Amino acid sequence: MSRATPFYCPYCGDEDLTPEAEPAGAWQCGSCLRVFTVRLVGLSLGDPAGGNGDR
Numbered sequence: 001m002s003r004a005t006p007f008y009c010p011y012c013g014d015e016d017l018t019p020e021a022e023p024a025g026a027w028q029c030g031s032c033l034r035v036f037t038v039r040l041v042g043l044s045l046g047d048p049a050g051g052n053g054d055r
């Protein structure tokens with residue numbers, strides 16, 4: 001199982017993140033103390049049928 005590594009807390013933007021033992025793959029922010037997980041959903045390869053991929 002691969003762990004996604006966040007570089008910033010998604011809630012407060014702090015960089016002080018510590019891996020949590022439970023639940024698996026969770027991180028704790030040392031600034032706001034939130035514990036969260038990062039999950040990879042998939043890859044966005046665009047929609048050749050209509051999307052212009054503008055972002």
Ligand SMILES: [Zn+2]
Binds near residue numbers: 011013029031032034
């Ligand atoms: Zn935070």
